[in-house]
Amino acid sequence: MEYKIGHRYIDKGGSSHPDDEFLSWINIEGSGMRNADGIRALNYVSKKSDHLPAYIILISHEVKRIGNPWEDIVDHNTATIMYWGDAKLDKIKGYSEFRGNMRLLQTWEAILDGRINEVPPILHFSKPKKGIVKFNGLCALTDLQITWFEQQSEPVKNYRFKLTILDQDVINVRWLHERANNKDISQLNATAPKTWTDYINGKINKLDVWAKSILKKEDQLPETNSADGKVLSQLHDLGNLEFEAVVVAILSSLPHVSHKITRTRPTRDGGFDFYGEFSIPYPMNYNIAFLGEAKKFERNASIGVRHVSRLVARLNRGEYGLFVTTSYYTEQAQREILQDGYPVKLFTGMDLVKILHELRLIQNGEIKRDWLRSVVDRI
Numbered sequence: 001m002e003y004k005i006g007h008r009y010i011d012k013g014g015s016s017h018p019d020d021e022f023l024s025w026i027n028i029e030g031s032g033m034r035n036a037d038g039i040r041a042l043n044y045v046s047k048k049s050d051h052l053p054a055y056i057i058l059i060s061h062e063v064k065r066i067g068n069p070w071e072d073i074v075d076h077n078t079a080t081i082m083y084w085g086d087a088k089l090d091k092i093k094g095y096s097e098f099r100g101n102m103r104l105l106q107t108w109e110a111i112l113d114g115r116i117n118e119v120p121p122i123l124h125f126s127k128p129k130k131g132i133v134k135f136n137g138l139c140a141l142t143d144l145q146i147t148w149f150e151q152q153s154e155p156v157k158n159y160r161f162k163l164t165i166l167d168q169d170v171i172n173v174r175w176l177h178e179r180a181n182n183k184d185i186s187q188l189n190a191t192a193p194k195t196w197t198d199y200i201n202g203k204i205n206k207l208d209v210w211a212k213s214i215l216k217k218e219d220q221l222p223e224t225n226s227a228d229g230k231v232l233s234q235l236h237d238l239g240n241l242e243f244e245a246v247v248v249a250i251l252s253s254l255p256h257v258s259h260k261i262t263r264t265r266p267t268r269d270g271g272f273d274f275y276g277e278f279s280i281p282y283p284m285n286y287n288i289a290f291l292g293e294a295k296k297f298e299r300n301a302s303i304g305v306r307h308v309s310r311l312v313a314r315l316n317r318g319e320y321g322l323f324v325t326t327s328y329y330t331e332q333a334q335r336e337i338l339q340d341g342y343p344v345k346l347f348t349g350m351d352l353v354k355i356l357h358e359l360r361l362i363q364n365g366e367i368k369r370d371w372l373r374s375v376v377d378r379i
Contacts, residue, residue, distance in 0.1 A: 001025050001173040003123070003135040005076075005207075011133045022125075022133050025173050026057060028180055038086045039100025041120075042176075046183050052110055053103060053120045054180040058083055058163075059133070060126045074126060074136050076165065079206040081124055081139060085159035089151040095158050104161055108144045116200045117188065121179075122163060123171065137165040137207060140199050167205040168195040213338055220328035220348035221299055227365050228353045232299070234367050235352060236326045240296055242376050244273045247294040247324050249375045250352070253359050261292075278320075290320040297327035299349065304330045312342050323347065 001021075003009070009021035017024065027042065041053035060072035060083065073082040086100035096105060110119050122139040143162035148155050171193070178191050189197055195205050222228035238246060244263060251274075252261050261276035273294045280286045293311050297303065303325050311321045321344035329346050337344050356362050361371055 003171045003173070005135055005137050005169050008128070008132050008134045011127075011131055013131075026123075026176065028177055039103060041100075041103040042180055044179075045181050052106060052118050054182070055120045055176050056103060056107070056122045058122060058124045058139075060124070062126050062128045062134075074124070076136070076207065079165040079167075079208070081136065081163040081165065083124070083161045083163055084149070085161065087156060087158040089154055089156050095146075095156070101159050104141065104159065105144070107141055108161075111141065116202075118185065119200065121176075121192075121196055123176075124163065124165075135171075138168045138171055138193075138196065139163040139165055140204060142204070164204055165207040166195045166199060167207045168193050214331055214334045215329075215348070217302075217328050220350050222350055222353055224299070228350075230365060231353050231356065231362060231367060232326060232349045235349075236296055236298070238296065238376075241379055243296045243326075244294045245375050245379050246372070247292075247352075248274050250355055250359065250361075251292075251322070253361075254355070288320055289316075289318065290322055291315060292322035292324065294324045295327075297325055299327055301327055302330045303327055303333060303346075305333045305336055308333045308337060308344065308346070312344060315343070319343070321345070324352065325349065326352065 003025075009025075010019055011022040012020035012024075014020065014023060028045065038059055040057040040059070042055055042057070044051060044054045058081075060074060060081075072084055073080075075081070085095065085104065086098045087095035088098070095101060107119055107122075110116070119141075122141060124136040124139050125133040126136055127133055140163065141161060142164045145160045145162070146157065147160050148157055150156070175191055175193065179188065182188050189200060192200075198205055222232055235243060235246065248261050248263050260279075261274055263274050274292045275290065276292075277287045277289045280288070291311065291314060293307075295303065295307070303323070308323060308329070311323055315321050321342070323344060324347040326349045328348055334346065336342070337346065353362075356367060361368050
């Protein structure tokens with residue numbers, strides 16, 4: 001059993017339901033964790049309830065609820081969650097006396113006291129709809145604020161906790177159970193993931209959503225002497241105009257997409273090699289215009305920011321860009337596209353080979369000769 005960032009899981013509201021993937025996975029007998037909204041602390045089975053919890057589960061609602069005057073913020077781009085405490089309008093109880101606030105305050109005090117080895121990991125989930133939870137990541141508490149919100153036209157003091165999402169895509173539930181059953185504090189983090197051990201040793205590795213989408217060179221190209229590597233070499237051996245024609249023919253053959261694609265004339269291309277539009281069918285009935293570049297590079301010659309920026313600069317408002325190459329893209333070129341949100345799709349040498357396979361245009365380890373000849377002859 002494991003939780004992966006961004007994945008959804010079934011929440012049946014109780015640990016006894018056979019299909020439940022939330023409470024039945026997280027909770028263990030004797031932990032004292034309650035089925036309640038917001039902040040849920042799971043205690044060590046062998047320790048008193050006033051001890052720091054083994055781990056803490058936080059829940060936010062994605063759908064705004066009537067009567068809820070505050071909303072949590074989950075921002076994976078900055079690896080930050082701003083989470084409100086569980087204080088509510090109460091004439092008797094103070095904001096620090098609410099159960100969830102007490103547990104998170106206890107955790108914060110342990111951090112300030114330098115007892116970082118005892119600090120419980122925090123798992124954050126959100127509820128996009130009834131019966132479903134989405135895992136947002138393993139978190140560390142990194143700040144605490146005292147602030148106000150308004151409820152029933154009255155000011156209510158509450159904590160607002162800042163959480164940093166750690167760079168750990170998958171959490172094995174077994175690790176959580178081992179913590180809860182631990183009896184030797186010196187072995188408390190013996191089976192923890194490296195990201196958590198780095199944290200308790202003073203290093204916070206924040207989630208980098210861009211890094212997950214950035215490909216290394218070896219992931220963008222087939223191996224040189226492999227069957228796919230030979231197909232890529234076949235593309236590279238084409239002339240520039242032949243390669244452009246093949247790219248247009250490949251894109252024109254993609255299934256499930258309605259499109260019109262036209263190659264530009266060599267002397268009048270304005271810096272791009274083809275253009276066209278994708279059509280979103282009824283009931284949307286919307287066309288997306290695009291410009292494309294097809295560049296035949298040696299496999300060891302990278303496509304950098306300069307090349308991609310030229311395409312971006314030529315895009316008009318509402319247009320989409322396609323950059324197709326037999327080579328690969330530098331990390332910086334990929335990062336700039338992702339972080340700046342440019343409407344550009346990058347196709348690598350590996351992508352081209354995979355598309356040819358998908359279109360069944362590879363036979364006996366090479367591009368079908370009849371198809372290739374028919375494309376080149378139309379130039």
